[in-house]
Amino acid sequence: xxxxxxxxxxxxxxxxxxxxxxxxxxxxxxxxxxxxxxxxxxxxxxxxxxxxxxxxxxxxxxxxxxxxxxxxxxxxxxxxxxxxxxxxxxxxxxxxxxxxxxxxxxxxxxxxxxxxxxxxxxxxxxxxxxxxxxxxxxxxxxxxxxxxxxxxxxxxxxxxxxxxxxxxxxxxxxxxxxxxxxxxxxxxxxxxxxxxxxxxxxxxxxxxxxxxxxxxxxxxxxxxxxxxxxxxxxxxxxxxxxxxxxxxxxxxxxx
Numbered sequence: 001x002x003x004x005x006x007x008x009x010x011x012x013x014x015x016x017x018x019x020x021x022x023x024x025x026x027x028x029x030x031x032x033x034x035x036x037x038x039x040x041x042x043x044x045x046x047x048x049x050x051x052x053x054x055x056x057x058x059x060x061x062x063x064x065x066x067x068x069x070x071x072x073x074x075x076x077x078x079x080x081x082x083x084x085x086x087x088x089x090x091x092x093x094x095x096x097x098x099x100x101x102x103x104x105x106x107x108x109x110x111x112x113x114x115x116x117x118x119x120x121x122x123x124x125x126x127x128x129x130x131x132x133x134x135x136x137x138x139x140x141x142x143x144x145x146x147x148x149x150x151x152x153x154x155x156x157x158x159x160x161x162x163x164x165x166x167x168x169x170x171x172x173x174x175x176x177x178x179x180x181x182x183x184x185x186x187x188x189x190x191x192x193x194x195x196x197x198x199x200x201x202x203x204x205x206x207x208x209x210x211x212x213x214x215x216x217x218x219x220x221x222x223x224x225x226x227x228x229x230x231x232x233x234x235x236x237x238x239x240x241x242x243x244x245x246x247x248x249x250x251x252x253x254x255x
Contacts, residue, residue, distance in 0.1 A: 024078070027131060029124060030087030030094065034079040036131060039063075041071035046140040047250050049074035049243075052098040052132070052215070055083045058231065059145035062239045070247070075135055084114060087124075094121045099214050101129040103221075106213010133218065141225040141250050144215060145243075147233040154179035155200045169205035174198045180232035183242060186220040190227055193249050199242070 025036045049072055051059045063074045077098055079085055086095045095114025100106045107125050111117040136142055148154065156179050158168040170188075172195040173179070182200035185191050191203040206220035219226035227246055231239040 027128060029085060029128060030089045030121070032079070032085070032087035034077055034085065034128075036075055036135070037078050038075040038135070039067055040073050041067055043071045043073050045072075045247070045251055046137070046254060047072065047143060047247065048136055048140045049143045049145065050132075050135075051076035051145050053077075053083045053146065054079055054081045056145075056147035056233065057081075058147045058233050058236050058239060059229075061236060062145060062243060065236075066240060066243050072247075085128075086114075089118070089121055089124070092116060092118070094118075096121075096125050098128070098132075101125050101213055102133065102215055102218035103211055103213045105211045106217070110213060132215075136224065141227070142215070142219055143243075143246055143250075144226070144228045145239065146228055146230045147235075147239075148180055148230060150180060150232055155182040155202060158202045164202075167204055167209045168202055170203040172199075172201050174200050178232065178235070178238070180230075181235055181238045181242070182230050183246070184216065184228040184230060186216055186224070186226040189253060190225070190246075190249060194245070197245065199245065 021040045023038045025038065026033050027036060049063055051063060054060070054077055060076055063076065066072060067074065084095045084097050086093065088094070094111060094116050096110045100110035107122055108117060111121055111125065155173055156162060157164040158171055159165065170191060177200045179200065182202065183194055184202045184204065186204045186206055188203060191201055194201040204216055204220055209217055209220060211217055216226055216228060229239060229242045229246060231242065
């Protein structure tokens with residue numbers, strides 16, 4: 001029996017190696033099993049890309065397409081193809097936004113926004129957050145990919161009086177760009193470089209931000225270079241172009 005188990009383990013590793021370095025790691029979230037899908041491309045650059053909202057399908061398509069032209073490392077969450085994760089504990093239903101789980105305050109608010117909170121649910125969600133941040137290699141630049149919908153959320157949300165104004169330290173808007181396509185960063189170097197290139201860009205206020213539990217807040221607190229490439233859903237080419245620009249900037253900084 002032991003030999004059979006060993007054969008299955010070795011065979012799984014072989015299949016993983018043959019499948020373009022893609023590995024699926026299951027994670028039990030209450031009664032729901034989600035997967036962390038990893039792709040390791042043996043990249044020489046210290047960059048890790050990720051997506052946590054599976055309904056933002058253009059972002060996942062972009063990650064896969066870009067990895068076919070360049071060797072990049074990335075991972076994303078595979079679950080119910082929705083923004084929020086839904087699960088049950090002892091018959092009680094919980095819901096959480098996976099980009100609002102990286103601080104204690106954010107987890108509690110997100111669970112409550114989903115309709116129910118408990119300490120056990122909080123512990124399980126915290127474990128997921130630890131699984132995610134544990135995949136951010138030390139010394140790497142973190143690049144998240146997100147999609148928005150037309151009108152509801154854009155770079156204009158970060159202008160004075162906007163819903164996200166409190167998170168903004170600096171802002172640059174190129175009126176010739178679609179306001180739904182922009183980059184959000186915690187790092188002043190990237191803000192200045194993107195502004196010079198005429199890219200819509202926001203610099204997070206790492207001192208007076210709203211603690212919403214997002215990954216940008218976590219990275220800002222930990223002094224981890226972070227960028228979010230945000231485009232309108234369906235803007236595949238625009239997101240690919242912004243990925244190319246970001247990769248070049250990170251490469252230049254690391255040289």
